[in-house]
Amino acid sequence: MSDEELPPMEPSLQSILDQKSLRWIFVGGKGGVGKTTTSCSLAIQLAKARESVLLISTDPAHNLSDAFNQKFGKEATKVNGFDNLSAMEIDPNGSIQEMIESAGDQGGSNPLGGMMQDLAFSIPGVDEAMSFAEVLKQVKSLSYSVIIFDTAPTGHTLRFLQFPTVLEKALGKISQLSGRFGPMLNGVLGGMGGGAGGVEEMMAKMESMREVIGEVSKQFKDADLTTFVCVCIPEFLSLYETERMIQELGNYGIDTHSIVVNQLLFPKKGSQCDQCMARRKMQKKYLEQIEDLYEDFNVVKCPLLVEEVRGKDKLESFSQMLVTPFVPPAED
Amino acid sequence: MPSTFLLFLTIATTVLSYLLSLVSTQTLQALIWQLATLIPGSSAAKQQATHRKLQREVLTLRGQLRATSSQDEFAKWAKLKRKEDKLLADFEKSKKALESHKSTHSTLASTSKRILTTGVKLVLQFYYLRTPVFHLPKGAVPGYIEWVLAFPKCPSGSVSVNVWMMAVGAVVELLGAAVAWVWASTVGREKVAPLEAKVEGEGEKEKAGKKDL
Numbered sequence: 084m085s086d087e088e089l090p091p092m093e094p095s096l097q098s099i100l101d102q103k104s105l106r107w108i109f110v111g112g113k114g115g116v117g118k119t120t121t122s123c124s125l126a127i128q129l130a131k132a133r134e135s136v137l138l139i140s141t142d143p144a145h146n147l148s149d150a151f152n153q154k155f156g157k158e159a160t161k162v163n164g165f166d167n168l169s170a171m172e173i174d175p176n177g178s179i180q181e182m183i184e185s186a187g188d189q190g191g192s193n194p195l196g197g198m199m200q201d202l203a204f205s206i207p208g209v210d211e212a213m214s215f216a217e218v219l220k221q222v223k224s225l226s227y228s229v230i231i232f233d234t235a236p237t238g239h240t241l242r243f244l245q246f247p248t249v250l251e252k253a254l255g256k257i258s259q260l261s262g263r264f265g266p267m268l269n270g271v272l273g274g275m276g277g278g279a280g281g282v283e284e285m286m287a288k289m290e291s292m293r294e295v296i297g298e299v300s301k302q303f304k305d306a307d308l309t310t311f312v313c314v315c316i317p318e319f320l321s322l323y324e325t326e327r328m329i330q331e332l333g334n335y336g337i338d339t340h341s342i343v344v345n346q347l348l349f350p351k352k353g354s355q356c357d358q359c360m361a362r363r364k365m366q367k368k369y370l371e372q373i374e375d376l377y378e379d380f381n382v383v384k385c386p387l388l389v390e391e392v393r394g395k396d397k398l399e400s401f402s403q404m405l406v407t408p409f410v411p412p413a414e415d
Numbered sequence: 416m417p418s419t420f421l422l423f424l425t426i427a428t429t430v431l432s433y434l435l436s437l438v439s440t441q442t443l444q445a446l447i448w449q450l451a452t453l454i455p456g457s458s459a460a461k462q463q464a465t466h467r468k469l470q471r472e473v474l475t476l477r478g479q480l481r482a483t484s485s486q487d488e489f490a491k492w493a494k495l496k497r498k499e500d501k502l503l504a505d506f507e508k509s510k511k512a513l514e515s516h517k518s519t520h521s522t523l524a525s526t527s528k529r530i531l532t533t534g535v536k537l538v539l540q541f542y543y544l545r546t547p548v549f550h551l552p553k554g555a556v557p558g559y560i561e562w563v564l565a566f567p568k569c570p571s572g573s574v575s576v577n578v579w580m581m582a583v584g585a586v587v588e589l590l591g592a593a594v595a596w597v598w599a600s601t602v603g604r605e606k607v608a609p610l611e612a613k614v615e616g617e618g619e620k621e622k623a624g625k626k627d628l
Binding site: 286322368369376 | 496500
């Protein structure tokens, strides 16, 4: 390999701050590793470097409100104490529910239309796709220079990112089906006197959604526009999930070159805490493995703090560690 | 002129084509594939070789993975895992290519089978259209049966190739069934199951054919 002469990668997220072309930043990892803290901190740092930043949580267990001690809703709201940082929380399941309900109101008179709708909504990933399309529509109209997604724990995230392909396949199948049976269905619906053309109308809706999604997926696969920040803790399962996620992101063609390792323990000199020492030893082992495995990544190390990182001030001080690497205290 | 040569030729052809008809097209296909891979430098042989190589590599990598502790040497393990994933993808691709290559032989197999069974018989029947296989003693059978036996173009009083081959075919099939029955009842009941399945399958095929008509 020729990149052996290259200097080691910076242990900070400075590269993300410097890459002005970035428009979408995803923050993901296993549950409980500090995704929300990391994404909030990153948002704070980005707010210093960009014109306007939007932080979106797609995790059904919303934590943004907790992190900032401020209630956020489905609309983008300015975060207290910042003038160019907004946040919003969306529920991936909420918007699909609404869509089904609104569809139910329209097509109440014909049961077959409802059946087709059920069929369409049973496509795997379609709920996320819908909510995502919805968010993107909103986000496009607002003009933020960068948007940070605080995603749900790993499995969910990947499904979220995979859906354009899944949906495209499923929609292809459905349009084939409706091409064959559509006339017949419409004949039946027409005969019942109910809203004829319901199937076609729905297909047109789905088709337009597919276009939006196709465009979005193209943007996500552009390394100049999108990057993924992996958050993990130095433990086996978290590391395993991270490796899996990085591989899958590679398969989807989504750029990722940053890992944040959270909750590092640095026992003070002369510490008598056996648990801390044992844990430190284990973390050291995994840290070495991380450095060996991800030598072409920005690996940021953040210590485990003695208090919860909540509120603007604490987040701000934590966010500093993403830019200037944390210097661990001297050890025995 | 009746000839012993023709007599034996027809019997041999019928028996051989009956035996060949027992071999399934799939088996024939596999056989053709085997033969194709034996030819050095052929595309089949190359494909087979690369596939085998990939398979070996996957297996050795799996062994290494098993020997590596994912908890103690995560970096090494993950690197191996990445390699394995890549190899597996290649392996799947090669497998698919191999399958599709194999299936191109299916038409060859079915055509050659048809030629070797029905085709050869037809050729024989046309070639020896006017040649009697043997003569019957005069007056042994009534005239109209003589006419049938000489059908279509043999001199009256002789047996034509067409009729003779039909007769031999019926006898061979009967003998085959008898052998199969003896085989089944001596070697064991469990061996007879695939035979029954095959007969049933053929019956279904016939039914399907009729439906198509």
